[in-house]
Amino acid sequence: MSLLHVAILLPFIAAxxxxxxxxxxxxxxxxxxxxxxxxxxxxxxxTFIPKTAQKATTATLEWIPRYGINFTVVLDGLSLxxxxxxxGIGSLVVFYSIFYLGKNKERLNNFYAFLLIFMTxxxxxxxxxxxxxxYLFWELTSISSFLLIGYWYHRERSRYxxxxxxxxxxxxxxxxxxxxxxxxxMTDSFSIREILSNAPSISDNIFFIPAMILILLGAFTxxxxxxxxxxxxxxxxxxxxxxxxxxxxxxxxxxxYIVARFTPLFAISGVWFSVISIxxxxxxxxxxxxxxxxxxLKAILAYSTISQLGMIMTLxxxxxxxxxxxxxxxxxxxxxxxxxxxxxxxxxxFKGSLFMVAGIVDHETGTRDIRRLGGLMRxxxxxxxxxxxxxxxxxxxxxxxxxxSKEMFFESLTEIIHxxxxxxxxxxxxxxxxxxxxxxxTFVYSMMIFFRTFAxxxxxxxxxxxxxxxSLGLLxxxxxxxxxxxxxxxxxxxxxxxxxxPAVKAILPTLSHASSxxxxxxxWHGFTPAxxxxxxxxxxxxxxxxxxxxxxxxxxxxxxxxxxxxKTYDNGMFYLEQGSYRLTMYVMTGWLRTYLNYMLFAFIALxxxxxxxxxxxxxxxxxxxxxxxxxxxxxxxVFVTLIGIMFSRSRITSxxxxxxxxxxxxxxxxxxSAPDLALTQLVIETxxxxxxxxxxxxxxxxxxxxxxxxLFSTKTFLSIGVGVAVTLIALSAYDTTFYDSISKxxxxxxxxxxAGKNIVNVILVDFRGFDTLFETAVLAIASIGIFGMIxxxxxxxxxxxxxx
Amino acid sequence: MELLMSILIGLMFAAAVYLILSKSLLRIIIGTAILSHGxxxxxxxxxxxxxxxxxxxxIKATSLYNDPLPQALILTAIVxxxxxxxxxxxxxxxxxxxxxxxxISKTRGHEADDE
Numbered sequence: 001m002s003l004l005h006v007a008i009l010l011p012f013i014a015a016x017x018x019x020x021x022x023x024x025x026x027x028x029x030x031x032x033x034x035x036x037x038x039x040x041x042x043x044x045x046x047t048f049i050p051k052t053a054q055k056a057t058t059a060t061l062e063w064i065p066r067y068g069i070n071f072t073v074v075l076d077g078l079s080l081x082x083x084x085x086x087x088g089i090g091s092l093v094v095f096y097s098i099f100y101l102g103k104n105k106e107r108l109n110n111f112y113a114f115l116l117i118f119m120t121x122x123x124x125x126x127x128x129x130x131x132x133x134x135y136l137f138w139e140l141t142s143i144s145s146f147l148l149i150g151y152w153y154h155r156e157r158s159r160y161x162x163x164x165x166x167x168x169x170x171x172x173x174x175x176x177x178x179x180x181x182x183x184x185x186m187t188d189s190f191s192i193r194e195i196l197s198n199a200p201s202i203s204d205n206i207f208f209i210p211a212m213i214l215i216l217l218g219a220f221t222x223x224x225x226x227x228x229x230x231x232x233x234x235x236x237x238x239x240x241x242x243x244x245x246x247x248x249x250x251x252x253x254x255x256x257y258i259v260a261r262f263t264p265l266f267a268i269s270g271v272w273f274s275v276i277s278i279x280x281x282x283x284x285x286x287x288x289x290x291x292x293x294x295x296x297l298k299a300i301l302a303y304s305t306i307s308q309l310g311m312i313m314t315l316x317x318x319x320x321x322x323x324x325x326x327x328x329x330x331x332x333x334x335x336x337x338x339x340x341x342x343x344x345x346x347x348x349x350f351k352g353s354l355f356m357v358a359g360i361v362d363h364e365t366g367t368r369d370i371r372r373l374g375g376l377m378r379x380x381x382x383x384x385x386x387x388x389x390x391x392x393x394x395x396x397x398x399x400x401x402x403x404x405s406k407e408m409f410f411e412s413l414t415e416i417i418h419x420x421x422x423x424x425x426x427x428x429x430x431x432x433x434x435x436x437x438x439x440x441x442t443f444v445y446s447m448m449i450f451f452r453t454f455a456x457x458x459x460x461x462x463x464x465x466x467x468x469x470x471s472l473g474l475l476x477x478x479x480x481x482x483x484x485x486x487x488x489x490x491x492x493x494x495x496x497x498x499x500x501x502p503a504v505k506a507i508l509p510t511l512s513h514a515s516s517x518x519x520x521x522x523x524w525h526g527f528t529p530a531x532x533x534x535x536x537x538x539x540x541x542x543x544x545x546x547x548x549x550x551x552x553x554x555x556x557x558x559x560x561x562x563x564x565x566x567k568t569y570d571n572g573m574f575y576l577e578q579g580s581y582r583l584t585m586y587v588m589t590g591w592l593r594t595y596l597n598y599m600l601f602a603f604i605a606l607x608x609x610x611x612x613x614x615x616x617x618x619x620x621x622x623x624x625x626x627x628x629x630x631x632x633x634x635x636x637x638v639f640v641t642l643i644g645i646m647f648s649r650s651r652i653t654s655x656x657x658x659x660x661x662x663x664x665x666x667x668x669x670x671x672x673s674a675p676d677l678a679l680t681q682l683v684i685e686t687x688x689x690x691x692x693x694x695x696x697x698x699x700x701x702x703x704x705x706x707x708x709x710x711l712f713s714t715k716t717f718l719s720i721g722v723g724v725a726v727t728l729i730a731l732s733a734y735d736t737t738f739y740d741s742i743s744k745x746x747x748x749x750x751x752x753x754x755a756g757k758n759i760v761n762v763i764l765v766d767f768r769g770f771d772t773l774f775e776t777a778v779l780a781i782a783s784i785g786i787f788g789m790i791x792x793x794x795x796x797x798x799x800x801x802x803x804x
Numbered sequence: 805m806e807l808l809m810s811i812l813i814g815l816m817f818a819a820a821v822y823l824i825l826s827k828s829l830l831r832i833i834i835g836t837a838i839l840s841h842g843x844x845x846x847x848x849x850x851x852x853x854x855x856x857x858x859x860x861x862x863i864k865a866t867s868l869y870n871d872p873l874p875q876a877l878i879l880t881a882i883v884x885x886x887x888x889x890x891x892x893x894x895x896x897x898x899x900x901x902x903x904x905x906x907x908i909s910k911t912r913g914h915e916a917d918d919e
Contacts, residue, residue, distance in 0.1 A: 627805050675860070684882055699897065759872035760879065768876065785894075
């Protein structure tokens with residue numbers, strides 16, 4: 001147990017304690033209790049920056065060592081980048097939420113407990129080296145996200161959003177678990193580092209591609225890639241600090257983390273490159289186009305998050321091509337990975353600040369609908385400035401950090417055309433074109449967010465509240481984030497060397513040997529094709545923004561139904577529920593006969609199927625005993641009584657015939673040299689008949705409820721089937737004895753050991769006395785049951801008496 | 805003999821199933837009684853009706869006895885099936901008292917729950 005373990009579990013422990021302290025500190029906002037934890041963790045992780053640039057820190061805590069499942073943490077560059085984002089933005093979000101959530105009307109202890117559990121889960125995901133532990137924390141993020149989305153559980157939309165995100169992310173999580181287990185089967189290890197070092201040896205295993213696809217499903221569902229993006233817009237029902245933290249900066253990047261982490265393993269295959277690039281670029285386009293038609297600020301931001309995640313995913317896809325080249329020094333595709341990490345950082349900063357801005361606008365005006373907002377620039381100048389920085393960074397305009405990462409994105413994409421790999425010479429041109437279109441739409445919705453909220457005329461009559469500038473506490477966290485947006489934009493190398501370099505080296509392990517590798521983001525000067533693409537984005541973006549009234553209605557109304565993935569999900573869930581309900585109603589009729597039909601049919605099918613498929617029908621008539629006249633007569637009597645019972649229409653006939661059958665069987669026992677059986681059968685048959693008569697005296701004649709006997713009905717089919725099956729078993733089983741009966745022992749020892757001469761009786765009370773004991777118990781229970789049934793009248797009779 | 809018994813047992817099973825699938829509670833109970841007879845004969849037949857001696861020492865000076873183990877098993881089975889049949893009979897009687905019908909259509913699960 002090292003400090004790193006404590007660091008991961010600290011928020012969780014705090015989450016357990018906060019509800020306790022909450023009761024004692026009624027006057028204090030609970031957020032102040034939670035705030036120190038992410039701050040301390042952030043500082044703690046900052047101290048790792050110099051160390052991590054050299055080598056990764058590891059620590060192990062044994063959990064289930066027998067199965068190789070240990071709580072091993074590895075802090076390398078990639079994990080550190082994520083850990084800093086999680087704790088840093090976590091601190092800001094907790095601070096923001098103190099001013100955002102009212103002290104008296106919210107259940108704050110729940111809120112902070114969930115949030116801190118989420119923080120533990122997220123830190124666990126990015127720091128775990130063990131697949132199973134990673135999966136554990138992964139699902140914990142799903143669960144805590146579910147709790148946070150459904151925080152206002154009295155709202156129907158919140159519950160819907162929480163359920164939807166749970167269904168989709170847990171589906172992905174389970175798929176990922178399958179992929180992890182396949183990795184374990186291939187490498188016999190749960191440790192990610194060991195698996196990565198085994199990468200070349202498993203690349204032609206049959207589980208390699210399935211494991212890749214399953215793990216990618218997990219990553220895509222978590223990171224809201226098309227078509228699994230549908231949960232993210234609905235997750236916007238969560239309180240805004242949650243949206244800012246989980247659904248823009250941290251949790252949705254867990255999928256990106258998984259993709260980056262497993263790049264050294266799976267990038268060997270071209271499938272990895274194609275799947276990630278295509279899904280990423282599709283998501284980017286889909287998210288950016290859909291964002292333009294939304295009118296709710298948070299919905300726009302949700303689709304914009306989807307789009308930006310798609311962009312980072314694309315970059316990771318392109319970057320995976322770098323593994324196919326030996327030389328790392330002049331490898332241009334490494335820059336894609338750098339761009340991915342850089343944009344991941346940038347996106348967390350500007351998207352976090354934009355969500356906080358959306359929260360402020362909501363908090364101060366009472367609405368997030370951009371059709372009702374406008375002209376807030378004069379009323380809320382600081383908020384407007386933050387929004388300006390955030391949106392322009394998102395649109396990729398200098399001098400903000402989004403510009404740099406977008407430039408690097410375009411550069412990587414233009415390089416892809418020259419990629420002499422995976423047949424990319426021919427269709428590689430599609431990627432930059434699609435990315436460019438998506439960037440134009442990104443520009444448009446970014447401008448919509450800023451100009452429709454803060455520019456133009458104020459519409460005070462449309463606003464539920466009189467708007468005014470937010471309090472300092474609400475403004476401080478987005479200001480800090482905006483400062484990062486500007487600062488990183490102007491001085492990118494400030495974070496490049498200490499944070500991005502180790503992260504890229506962690507993704508591309510072969511790179512760590514290349515000592516000459518250094519990231520130099522300042523290279524953005526110069527007239528590259530990427531610069532012209534950006535100019536094109538701005539020009540076309542302005543054009544599209546000016547003409548938005550003519551084309552946005554077209555997008556929102558003319559999109560074919562097949563592309564409405566959210567609708568498809570809803571219908572799917574509806575029909576799943578309906579279908580299983582109908583199936584249950586159809587199969588479970590409530591009639592005893594239906595169930596008997598199922599059972600008997602299964603019995604016949606299984607017996608006859610087994611007999612014929614395994615070819616076990618064998619009749620050996622050599623060893624049969626002779627049929628005497630008595631046997632024939634007795635069999636004939638039984639047969640006649642059977643027919644009589646089946647077709648009798650009066651109960652007395654049935655009872656007498658049943659008795660006759662019982663006595664005939666006792667004669668069978670006589671000729672089979674079984675005197676005890678014959679005696680018992682006689683006595684019991686007599687008592688049974690008496691009992692039948694006694695009970696039937698109180699029952700009506702066979703009422704006319706029976707249907708007419710039909711030759712072809714389920715009933716006849718099943719009864720004949722059972723009869724045939726039993727006969728066939730009897731015939732096949734008879735005389736297939738492979739060894740002698742153990743009765744030899746009984747016969748030999750009955751007198752010697754047990755001092756008895758009646759072998760059957762000695763077996764019953766001596767050799768196998770336990771059978772007899774419990775058979776007696778059965779009789780006792782039956783008699784007590786009968787007594788109870790007759791005596792105990794709790795409901796019906798009493799009711800009747802009261803009515804009379 | 806075993807051939808004859810096998811066919812007879814098959815017939816008994818068929819008749820028992822036919823009765824168990826009927827709508828009247830009484831017929832169902834008769835069906836179960838026939839079924840247990842069939843099973844007893846099945847065990848006896850499979851143990852071999854080898855016309856040996858009655859499995860009691862000292863009646864005849866022979867060592868060829870009929871197999872005693874199936875007989876002990878059947879004896880147990882007879883008693884247990886008797887207990888169960890008796891229970892079923894009283895259950896049917898009580899069901900008739902409560903539901904005023906001996907048709908199993910009255911014993912459908914959720915209808916009874918509605919009361």
